[in-house]
Amino acid sequence: MAGVAGLTALGASLTACGSDTGSAATGASAAPVATGPGPGGYKIDLGGYQGPELTAKPVTLRFMRQSYSPEVNDFFTGLYAKFTAAYPNITIKEELVPYGDLPTKLKVYVASGDAPDVMMGRNDFTPAYAAGKIALPLTGYFTDTYLTDIYAPLREAASADGNLYCLPWDNNVEVLLFNRDLFAKAKVAPPPETTSIDGGWTIEQMIDAMRALTKNLKATDSSLWAMAASTAGNGGPGSNYTQHESFWIRMMGDPAAARDSDEYKTWAGVSDDGFSVTGYVDSAGAIQGMKNYQTFFSEDLTPKGAVPDQLTAGTAALSMDSFSMANLYESAGGKPKFGWGVSPMPKGRTLFGCNASDSPIVWAGSKNPNEAVALVAYLCNDANRIGFARMWGSVPARTSLITQMQEYQGEKQQLAVALAKASSGVPRTVGYFDYFNAMNPAVKNIALGADPAATLHTTAKQIDDLLAKYR
Incomplete structure (x- = not known):
């Protein structure tokens, strides 16, 4: 075991204590957490929290998260008011930032040594949070009942x-949403509506349908598109490899294939030790996946830049989107002006779903760790998570919440639950910050015409060089 001082691609100076496997990098040992009264024994419902009772001394907790809609932001303001009414000695100061800027803000704060007590992170960066000693281990603060209630793939990620280093906030479930009216207008058969995760299109069927949609829709209206521009991250190609473009690569792989096979390496995305991506992100399957992706742009099947809300505006027939949009479409105030449906993401060699999702972390350097964890636990209690899910449309991260929500008895929602259970985490490496930030510009360049094979080979070498510092 060797200590490594390294810079992540987020720019934070981290001292990573790594084992001989980068995929299982070791963070700070979790100090025993004193057990308090447990659920139901505090001044307010702290969910699964079982840590010490909170201090009576004056405390200010800083919380950095993304900005939601005004209604959702107001929802959080109301929750803080209830928390501080129960604990009037605690003040909550909130900092709202655009979603795509969260990693950069986290970088700045960690490097400064004066980070907020709670920061919205993502579970795909868990190995880095642990190895860099950025996040406080949370396992001892929560009951086993609460922890096992989290969907297993999310908990593992x-x-x-x-040790749990970030608390899953919701469940990122990607699906194909479609505008039935535009499919009818173009005289193209829509994707299958099914509760079976394997019942959707193949990638070849999807591309053929997009070609037919483009030809027939643009014949009468040049403003219409087969596929909406990505709204992941800050929008457009290359804005969020994890939650968007990685699908097109990893679906061309197979987790059940032999570990030395091209199929397995395409799905895995990184070597078992977490230090090499050559032969993984530039495998034959990965190259084919990026050729498929490039087709979307080279044949004008989707815009080459960021265009917001095309599906909702009625100007795109398809959208790769979070299932939260489907839930919003079914809400009283979110119904679109067209018929719509949901289908699983297309299959390549296999169906792929990535569970990378928002997960708040408690900064390891917080001077008030018990209070910071308790705030997160309060925000994640049953009532608050269900209230947020119904307002924002997100899929809850815990199975018991699903059973409490009658709306999840619908066929569309049952598909989302099945997809959540079958999801996978990101390629497991302590250097995923570097990986993610190298892949974003690579896939953008491919979208705009760069040779997929040459670009992926160059990017693989670049990522290998970046990961070498963690050995």
């Missing part, structure tokens, strides 16, 4: 070395 948010954990390292047996």
Whole structure:
């Protein structure tokens, strides 16, 4: 075991204590957490929290998160008011930032040594949070009942070395949403509506349908598109590899294939030790996946830049989107002006779903760790998570919440639950910050015409060089 001082691609100077496997990098040992009264024993419902009772001394907790709609932001303001009414000695100061800027803000704060007590992170960066000693281990603060209630794939993605380092906020489930009216207008058969995760299109069927949609829709209206521009991250190609473009690569792989096969490496995305991506992100399957992706742009099947809300505006027939949009479409105030449907993401060699999702972390340097964890636990209690899910449309991260929500008895919602159970985490490496930030410009360049094979080979070498510092 060797200590490594390294810079992540987020720019934060981190001291990573790594084992001989980068995929299982070791963070700070979790100090025993004193057990308090447990659920139901505090001044307010702290969900699954079982840590010490909160201090009576004056405390200010800083919380950095993304800005939602005004209504959702107001929802959080109301929750803080209830929390501080129960604990009037605690003041909550909130900082709202655009979603795509969260990693950069986290970088700045960690490098400064004066980070907010709670920061909205993502479970795909868990190994880095642990190895860099950025996040406080949370396992001891929560009951086993609460922890096992989190969907297993999400819990695994948010954990390292047996410790939970970020608390899953919701469940990122990507689906194909479609405008039935535009499919009818173009005289093209829409994707299958099914509760089976394997019942959707193949990638070849999807591309053929997009070609037919483009030809027939643009014949009468040049403003119409087969596929909406990505709204992941800050929008457009290359804005969020994890939650968007990685699908097109990893679906061309197979987790059940032999570990030395091209199929397995395409799905895995990184070597078992977490230090090499050559032969993984530039495998034959990955190259084919990016050729498929490039087709969307080279044949004008989707815009080459960021265009917001095309599906909702009625100017795109398809959208790769979070299932939260489907839930919003079914809400009283979110119904679109067209018929719509939901289908699983297309299959390549296999169906792929990535569970990378928002997960708040408690900064390891917080002077008030018990209070910071308790705030997160309060925000994640049953009532608050259900209230947020119904307002924002997100899929809850815990199975018991699903059973409490009658709306999840619908066929569309049952598909979302099945997809959540079958999801996978990101390629497991302590250097995923570097990986993610190298892949974003690579896929953008491919979208805009760069040779997929040459670009992926160059990017693989670049990522390998970046990961070498963690050995």
